[in-house]
Amino acid sequence: MENDFVQKEKETLKFWEDIKLLDLIKEKNKKGEPWSFLDGPITANNPMGVHHAWGRTLKDLFQRFKSMQGFSERFQNGFDCQGLWVEVEVEKELGFRSKKDIERYSVEKFVNKCKERVHKYSKIQTEQSIRLGMLRDWGNWQTDFDEKGEWMQKAHSYFTMSRANNYAIWHFLKKCHEKGLLYKGHDVVAWCPRCGTAISQHEILTEEYKEITHKTVYFKLPVVGENDTYFLAWTTTPWTLPSNVFLSVNPHFTYAKVADPKTGEFYILLKDKANLIENGQIVETFEGKALENKRYTGLFSELEAVKEALRGYTHKVVLWKDVTAEEGTGVVHSAPGCGQEDFKLGKLLHLPVINPTDDESKFQEGFGELSGKGVYANETRDYVFANLENKGLVYKIEDYTHRYPTCWRCKSELIFRLVDEWYISMDKLRGDLAKSVKQINWIPSFCLERELDWLHNMHDWLISKKRYWGLALPIYECSACKNFDVIGSKEELQKRAVQGYEKFEGHSPHKPWIDEVKIKCSKCNAISSRIPDVGTPWLDAGIVPFSTISDNNRYEDIPYFNNNKKEWAKWFPVDLVCESFPGQFKNWFYVLLVMSQVLEDEKPFKSLLGFASVVDEKGEEMHKSKGNAIWFDQAVEKIGADVMRWMYAKENPASNMRFGYSVAKENQRKILIFQNCFTFFKIYTDRSKVKSQKSKGQVKSQNLLDQWILSKLNSLIKEATESLEKLDPSKATIAIENFWINDLSLWYLRRSRKRFQTEENPEDKKQGEQVFYEVLLTICKLVAPVMPFLAEDIYQQLKDKDAPESIHLCEWPKYNKKLIDEKLEQEMQQVREIASLALSKRAELGIGVRQGLQKIKIQKSKFKNINQNSKVLGLIKDEINVKEVIFNGDVEGDIELDTIITEELKEEGYVREIIRNVQSLRKKSGLTPSDTNVVISYFVNEKLSKVLKENQTQILESTRSRELRESKEKQGEFLAQAEFKLEGEVLWIALERAT
């Protein structure tokens, strides 16, 4: 069964391919108003997991919805291609451990490997997305590389590694330079020792902090001029101690001089921390400001690099109001070469800097035995402890567990080091950005606050990376005069090149080829080289509203850069972006905002639909290493794309989604209810007589149930349309599902079964069939954006010959206000309440529903919506099998059932029982409703025989049979036979075909 489901979807994919569905949609909507969707690029680095399918479902459902509404659209997919995530995977493949391995291997070969990896996984992701049913302009997959090894890209998806994308970023950076926003900063930044590159503030997400236990040390710093007196300080990073320049204390805190009876020494620390000294005696207390400029002896004064950097400076205490009392001793070890805050404070006070680390995070020359050792190596830590121990400066060493930042890519512990990096200054942009952010419709609404919060807290944007596979920053720094030039396009580079352009020509603007090109410094005419850095991949993803938007998705020819801004402006600002929000406030959303602000002084998008993360069924994060990750391929083969999409669409985007196969099964069961309604339609109606209604809202019926279901259907169209327009697919899908389960299946069909299954009233049946048909067709249209496969499958069996070829070429249904009858809906609601009360009463009393009862009394004041003469009373009678419904003010509880069973009622009950048993025998015999040439034989006692004879017409009609025949014995050749008991009497019946 499950595999049928999956097989059917594959056939439908083939059908769409054969009819060239996307071309037909574009043709249908080519004059439509544009509705612009921008795809956030998926990292082409691995096959998709189920978590990718959430966003991809939402993206696709909105594009399909808008195309049914007649909007013209671009259906472009994006792949994120450059950056550390690809580099690290290729390094793993090649078994590399550091940047040196890459250099030894050859940067050219390494970069080509990165391109190959992107190529491989973007192809896999394309196939997977097609399988998910994503309607996109995929183009032709072209696997060729040209003679220079450059990938000739013919797919219509955008790739952030493309020339177009990289040159567009050059344009942006040049604009930044012209506006005075680009600068080279000398600053302490977070740095990954393994990856050998700076990690910007944006990339350190809260989830990148890990619980780590470090060996920490309380150490002593001798106060100059006071015998046996020390400052007591503490650090979690012993490797930074040789770089200590000053100590910081809070001017407003109370400090103390504490005598240690064990050693006879005195320690200066926060008064509140005096208990660190066992049996310590407070000798004296004073405010922190009293300590200002107190001198102390440095810890590693013997090291050449320290002497060199300090040049006669003596270590001292400075006042700093940000010193806290939470950790340590309140006397803070400050090393401006190893900490961001320390660096800032030292700079302000013109204090020297000791910069210990090189690019590989090893100690530089001049640090004695430490030189060449990695800062996190155990031998480094042990050396520092031993050295201090020898000098008698260790107070105590202890383990300490805290949250510490790690590299988002390789999970190494980050360090802080002083480097030259390139930045975009944010202060000038902050105000305008906040204005743009407030013009955007953020869903969920808390996203607005989160984005504003980030804007408020963000530092300047660090854009450089000392890596290989990425945007070549077009910054040419003159070594003679320190001036730098920024190149804004390929043409400009060609014009200004004075060396090496021929070696670069024909290659993509990547390392190492781009670095062949030299230009002349615009200030001093010296030969100037490109800085070796590449750009952060967030530049790659942020430029896409400019670099990829074109009508035909063939972005070799970008309107924005070809004086065709009118075409480009048709699609900008984009109407919707839809991405998983964790992390993106500082990343994709943010870079889109910044780049649009700089280039166009405009918001990049009008609405944003954000969604949370996919977790496993127990609510735990999915991880490859934990073994609870579910790959997309596995899931789609098991449950099919539609079920997955339905689950995702129903989810509240503000909270994490729990994905698992038991949730899938539950959804499958609900979807099956809709399929069963359709199966019922196929079996019991004459499809050739039912026609799709060309003009909307022309379906009319005298039948109350029909009127009700049409009213409900039109209310549903209204609600679903409004919800989707408000970017709330959860509300829309839940309403649709409720409709087919509770309204269509559990009430309309339940109460219409007899009408469809018999020919009692042909005119009424015909009306019903027409209504039922419209309902099914409309549901197909409403679910088409979410379950494109199932909708197509049913539509193909329902559609008229001259109707559109695919459901996805149909118009989105419009509701007809005239068909919405709120009063009827309310009445029916109460009818259903009464029915449900009466049925549970029957169950309680043990009286089956086939046993007719005389009357039900209903509390008038409770069911005010129902009129005494209303036609809906017939439905109550049928549903709960009573002859009269009486409204009364004087009923105990809500309803009262008359439970006296007269002979007459008893007989009617028998007839129902007999009919039911014949029906089930018919089913067993494989007879269909159209098989009417059936003879029912029976063998029974006198009393029941009389009942059968008296009710012959009713029994035959209800069971679609020709003849009732009393038999003398219980045997013969029959299609099926059975015995059952009625009030203690045995009844035998058997079916055969009439001859």
Ligand SMILES: [Zn+2]
């Ligand atoms: Zn790393």
Ligand SMILES: [Zn+2]
């Ligand atoms: Zn110069």
